[in-house]
Amino acid sequence: MKNTKKPILSCVEAPRVATDTVIFAVFDGCLKVLLIRIGKGEYDGCWALPGGLVRMDESLDEAAERVLSQKAGVEGIYLEQLAAFGDLNRDRRGRSVSVAYFALVRGEDHLLRTIEYYSGIEWKDVRNLPKLAFDHRKIVKLAEERLRNKLGYSNIAYGLMPKEFTLTELQSLYETILGNPLDKRNFRKKIKDIGLVTHTGNVRRTERSRPARLYSFTHRKPTMMDVL
Amino acid sequence: MKNTKKPILSCVEAPRVATDTVIFAVFDGCLKVLLIRIGKGEYDGCWALPGGLVRMDESLDEAAERVLSQKAGVEGIYLEQLAAFGDLNRDRRGRSVSVAYFALVRGEDHLLRTIEYYSGIEWKDVRNLPKLAFDHRKIVKLAEERLRNKLGYSNIAYGLMPKEFTLTELQSLYETILGNPLDKRNFRKKIKDIGLVTHTGNVRRTERSRPARLYSFTHRKPTMMDVL
DNA sequence: CCAAAAGTGTTTCCAATACACCCATGC
DNA sequence: GCATGGGTGTATTGGAAACACTTTTGG
Numbered sequence: 001m002k003n004t005k006k007p008i009l010s011c012v013e014a015p016r017v018a019t020d021t022v023i024f025a026v027f028d029g030c031l032k033v034l035l036i037r038i039g040k041g042e043y044d045g046c047w048a049l050p051g052g053l054v055r056m057d058e059s060l061d062e063a064a065e066r067v068l069s070q071k072a073g074v075e076g077i078y079l080e081q082l083a084a085f086g087d088l089n090r091d092r093r094g095r096s097v098s099v100a101y102f103a104l105v106r107g108e109d110h111l112l113r114t115i116e117y118y119s120g121i122e123w124k125d126v127r128n129l130p131k132l133a134f135d136h137r138k139i140v141k142l143a144e145e146r147l148r149n150k151l152g153y154s155n156i157a158y159g160l161m162p163k164e165f166t167l168t169e170l171q172s173l174y175e176t177i178l179g180n181p182l183d184k185r186n187f188r189k190k191i192k193d194i195g196l197v198t199h200t201g202n203v204r205r206t207e208r209s210r211p212a213r214l215y216s217f218t219h220r221k222p223t224m225m226d227v228l
Numbered sequence: 229m230k231n232t233k234k235p236i237l238s239c240v241e242a243p244r245v246a247t248d249t250v251i252f253a254v255f256d257g258c259l260k261v262l263l264i265r266i267g268k269g270e271y272d273g274c275w276a277l278p279g280g281l282v283r284m285d286e287s288l289d290e291a292a293e294r295v296l297s298q299k300a301g302v303e304g305i306y307l308e309q310l311a312a313f314g315d316l317n318r319d320r321r322g323r324s325v326s327v328a329y330f331a332l333v334r335g336e337d338h339l340l341r342t343i344e345y346y347s348g349i350e351w352k353d354v355r356n357l358p359k360l361a362f363d364h365r366k367i368v369k370l371a372e373e374r375l376r377n378k379l380g381y382s383n384i385a386y387g388l389m390p391k392e393f394t395l396t397e398l399q400s401l402y403e404t405i406l407g408n409p410l411d412k413r414n415f416r417k418k419i420k421d422i423g424l425v426t427h428t429g430n431v432r433r434t435e436r437s438r439p440a441r442l443y444s445f446t447h448r449k450p451t452m453m454d455v456l
Numbered sequence: 457c458c459a460a461a462a463g464t465g466t467t468t469c470c471a472a473t474a475c476a477c478c479c480a481t482g483c
Numbered sequence: 484g485c486a487t488g489g490g491t492g493t494a495t496t497g498g499a500a501a502c503a504c505t506t507t508t509g510g
Contacts, residue, residue, distance in 0.1 A: 013284045015245050017314075017325050056241045056323055060314030084312040084327040086245075086288030095284055097245050097327070099312040168489075185491070186473065209487040210480040396462075413464070414500065437461040438507035 015086065016096045019064045020051030020136065022082070022143035023072055026160050026173050027107040030125045031147075033140055034072055034105075035132070037120030042092045043133035047124070049140070051098065064101040072121070078104040078159030078222070082143055090135040098134075102143040104159030107173075151177055152228045155196055158217035164200055166212035167191065174228070182228075194225050243314065244324040247292045248279030248364065250310070250371035251300055254388050254401050255335040258353045259375075261368055262300055262333075263360070265348030270320045271361035275352070277368070279326065292329040300349070306332040306387030306450070310371055318363040326362075330371040332387030335401075379405055380456045383424055386445040392428055394440035395419065402456070410456075422453055 023034040035047040050071035054063040060081070069075050079101055086097040124130060126144055129137065150156050151174060160173060171187050191197055197215040205211045251262040263275040278299035282291040288309070297303050307329055314325040352358060354372060357365065378384050379402060388401060399415050419425055425443040433439045 014242060015282060015284065017243050017245060054243060054314065054325070056243065057316070059316055060312060060325065063314075081311060083309060084288060086282065086291075086327065088285070088287055097282070097288065097325075099314065099325070166489085183474075184489095185475085188490080189492090190472090205481080206488080208482055210482095210489045212489060394462085411500070411502085412462090413502085416463080417465090418499090433508080434461080436459070436509055438463080438509095440462060 013095075016094065017054045018051050018096055018098045019054060019060060019067060019101060020049040020098050020134075020139060021064055021068055021072075021079070021101040021103050022049055022140050023068070023074070023103045023105055024126075024143070024147060024160065025105040025107055025109075025123060026176055027123075029172075029176060030127070031144070031177050032123040033126055033129070035122060035124050035130070036071065037122070038133055039120065045131075046133035047122075047130045047136075048133040049100075049136050054099075060099050064099075064103075068103060074103075074105055074109070077106075078156060080222075082139070082146060085135055085139060087135065098139075100139045100143070102146060104147075104156065106160060106162055108162045148177060153224060153226055155217060155219055155223045155225060155227065157227075158220055161217070164202060164204075164214040164216055166204060166214060167197075168212060170197070170215070190228065194227065196225070196227060241323075244322065245282045246279050246324055246326045247282060247288060247295060247329060248277040248326050248362075248367060249292055249296055249300075249307070249329040249331050250277055250368055251296070251302070251331045251333055252354075252371070252375060252388070253333040253335055253337075253351060254404055255351075257400075257404060258355065259372070259405050260351040261354055261357070263350055263352050263358070264299065265350070266361055267348065273359070274361035275350075275358045275364075276361040277328075277364050282327075288327050292327075292331075296331060302331075302333055302337070305334075306384060308450075310367070310374060313363055313367060315363060326367075328367045328371070330374060332375075332384065334388060334390055336390045376405060381452060381454055383445060383447055383451045383453060383455065385455075386448055389445070392430060392432075392442040392444055394432060394442060395425075396440060398425070398443070418456065422455065424453070424455060 025032050025034070034050065036050055038044060038046050038048055050067055052063070052067045052071070054060060058066065061079070064079060065075070068077070068079065082100040082102050084097060084099045088095065090096065090098070126140070129140065132140070157170065157173060161170060167188055170191070171182055171184065174187070175181055195218050198218045200214050200216050202214040203211040204214055253260050253262070262278065264278055266272060266274050266276055278295055280291070280295045280299070282288060286294065289307070292307060293303070296305070296307065310328040310330050312325060312327045316323065318324065318326070354368070357368065360368070385398065385401060389398060395416055398419070399410055399412065402415070403409055423446050426446045428442050428444050430442040431439040432442055
């Protein structure tokens with residue numbers, strides 16, 4: 001049902017509502033987060049998550065999608081609400097409440113429009129973050145935890161992998177995010193047993209060694225399953 | 229660090245920020261939720277979760293605690309953030325964003341000040357809810373799911389149980405919430421193996437049968453563990 | 457001694473783990 | 484033919500699940 005009443009004009013002190021999104025990608029063997037450099041004001045020189053105020057004509061999810069598209073140039077990717085952050089001192093410029101999201105970008109697409117938009121936009125290694133503004137370090141930490149957990153009981157890895165990939169590449173993604181090595185035979189057995197991936201019929205040929213069979217995710221929608 | 233700047237006076241259209249809390253208790257063999265009857269306006273006759281606007285001088289968590297205390301008369305109980313809800317049409321009276329919480333009340337305390345405060349405040353069986361205002365049905369559903377999940381991998385049941393209890397009582401709480409029967413011997417073995425509870429040395433004597441040993445939770449702080 | 461609920465162990469089964477060698481290709 | 488990474492199966496173990504009888508009390 002659509003909201004038919006004219007919204008109330010709020011002329012009293014009230015917290016502002018924003019969204020901030022932790023955008024993950026895996027490449028160069030690292031879990032990366034997309035950050036924007038703040039150029040002036042209270043947090044000059046710090047880095048921050050892409051975010052912005054929520055408008056009157058958009059839901060929280062829509063606001064997060066818009067920010068993703070405007071500031072990071074990505075659309076149609078995996079996006080999920082993380083939590084709301086509303087400590088009094090989270091933003092030194094004034095009272096605000098932020099609804100944090102986390103999003104996943106395929107490693108192959110990590111260059112998409114990021115550098116062109118801002119010069120101050122970069123993928124940073126999660127293990128080695130610069131100084132972050134607001135409470136964004138806390139948000140990234142929570143997002144990282146959530147990502148690691150969900151990897152174990154859902155198929156969200158599809159959000160980080162290209163359409164086609166080898167099982168070795170998939171395993172290496174899991175290892176990068178989880179931070180520990182996995183047994184090759186057990187990994188492949190489990191992945192195949194639960195039908196997480198489907199063989200596409202194609203192979204990738206490399207110089208120097210046996211060609212690898214290519215797979216794609218069986219489901220491209222978020223699905224719960226015991227992956228590991 | 230304390231917020232030293234004067235907060236910005238927001239004189240533009242902006243979503244209002246509220247909290248709503250799903251307060252659970254288990255008694256009479258049912259999982260119950262505390263609801264408040266709405267007496268007038270758009271949602272006349274509907275029931276709603278206790279909630280209210282977030283003030284400028286309190287964090288989201290503090291706002292939830294205040295509402296809990298003012299509207300439900302309970303303090304110092306288990307409280308955890310659930311998620312933020314911000315669909316455009318969630319409140320027909322105007323644009324709002326609500327940060328939902330879920331809270332746990334010991335069954336023995338379920339009468340605490342509830343009836344006295346409002347006549348329109350009642351514990352309702354989760355399996356048989358009345359018509360709810362706003363998007364509160366969705367919020368209750370999510371909270372229920374979260375409660376069921378957490379029961380399996382944390383000790384939060386302590387928030388629902390009295391100080392001392394028998395293992396049969398604890399099992400019956402699990403069965404009520406999960407909705408299916410559990411094996412007595414396996415349940416007791418697991419509960420004891422992981423050290424979830426500690427024997428207090430006391431027993432409860434009933435007429436008509438063998439006395440039951442009394443236990444209390446080993447930890448009264450939220451702790452992650454494989455309970456079931 | 458009877459009714460009522462408390463309390464207690466063992467076996468079975470499945471899923472997670474550990475582990476080592478052969479295969480296909482390019483050079 | 485050799486170097487490189489791809490691909491496969493089995494034995495072991497540990498935890499989950501199934502399952503029935505004895506104990507203690509009050510009346």
